Amino acid sequence: MRYLLIGIPLLLALLGPVFVPVELTRGAPFMPDHLLGTDFVGRDVWHQVLLGGRTVVLVALLATVCAYVVGVPWGVLAATARPLDELLMRPLDLLLAIPSLLVLILLATIAGPGLVALVGIVTLINFPDVARISRAAALEIAGRPAVEAMRLQGETWWRISVGYIGRSMLRTLAADLGVRLTAALYLVASASFLGVGVPPDAADWAVMVDRNRVGLFLQPWAVVIPAVLIVALSIGLNLTFDRALRKEAR
Structure with a gap:
């Protein structure tokens, strides 16, 4: 479990930008378009998640x-x-x-x-x-x-x-x-x-949580996914280091 908690956020942060198109389009804010809908300025939420961990x-x-x-x-x-x-x-x-x-x-x-x-x-x-x-x-x-x-x-x-x-x-x-x-x-x-x-409109997980919270009930994924990724990475890191230290102590 701890490897998933660490691996998914790290892979998204390091490799996510590779899978994002060069030309990004914008639509209407907080719409259910695309895979996870659009964010507060009409950008594809999934693309922002892929870009936001760096x-x-x-x-x-x-x-x-x-x-x-x-x-x-x-x-x-x-x-x-x-x-x-x-x-x-x-x-x-x-x-x-x-x-x-x-x-x-x-x-x-x-x-x-x-x-x-x-x-x-x-x-x-x-x-x-x-x-x-x-x-x-x-x-x-x-x-x-x-x-x-x-x-x-x-x-x-x-x-x-x-x-x-x-x-x-x-x-x-x-x-x-x-x-x-x-x-x-x-x-x-x-x-x-x-x-x-x-910048206030940067593709960043923390910025996504802040800027998209005004439309939380319209488009929850733009807030929930980046917040979960940050928390998962923190918990996974602590679990991994604790486990390594316990093994060394034996």
């Missing part, structure tokens, strides 16, 4: 990767170079104290529209959590006798922090990855819902 899925994946690329070294450095701990972590605590949607709106106002800006904003919102989790995991590992023995043997900071502590953190980071990816997915969907990063 932004939500790909931006969420890219932003999650960027958050770990920045957050993990940040947290490890704070845990192992203790004089820098306060300097590195206190600004992140301030950022975490602000609601993520408020940060999203404020940064979007400064950065302006665009998918690159959206990736950067979602990365900036997510990486403080990644850094805190990385720091907590690294602190626990840095207190082990093996790390002290490596220091006494004259091992370099790089070998201790990356070679030993970094590898020992992989299980903790894997456990966090499913939650972090789901958070990024919902944040990108919320941004699209609010019109941040994508």
Whole structure:
């Protein structure tokens, strides 16, 4: 079941645009024409579903990767170079104290529209959590006798922090990855819902939910299908990571 929950949205997001005609026609809004009817501006709902996953899925994946690329070294450095701990972590605590949607709106106002800006904003919102989790995991590992023995043997900071502590953190980071990816997915969907990063009439699952809700009872598929795809992908990701971690623990 979890593979279906992940596979269907991902296949639609990655391969869906291939099956969409180059020339798209428009009809009357919220009409039962075509396979799933038309949306709020008269476009084929099925074509919009095929086109609409690219932004939500790909931006969420890219932003999650960027958050770990920045957050993990940040947290490890704070845990192992203790004089820098306060300097590195206190600004992140301030950022975490602000609601993520408020940060999203404020940064979007400064950065302006665009998918690159959206990736950067979602990365900036997510990486403080990644850094805190990385720091907590690294602190626990840095207190082990093996790390002290490596220091006494004259091992370099790089070998201790990356070679030993970094590898020992992989299980903790894997456990966090499913939650972090789901958070990024919902944040990108919320941004699209609010019109941040994508045009208000873009072929995007979150935009479809927002713009077509006025005609929910006239054309429910334009709202239900993209909403179900976003939720299914989030649930499937969490189930898959939970299952993988349980297998590893046995």
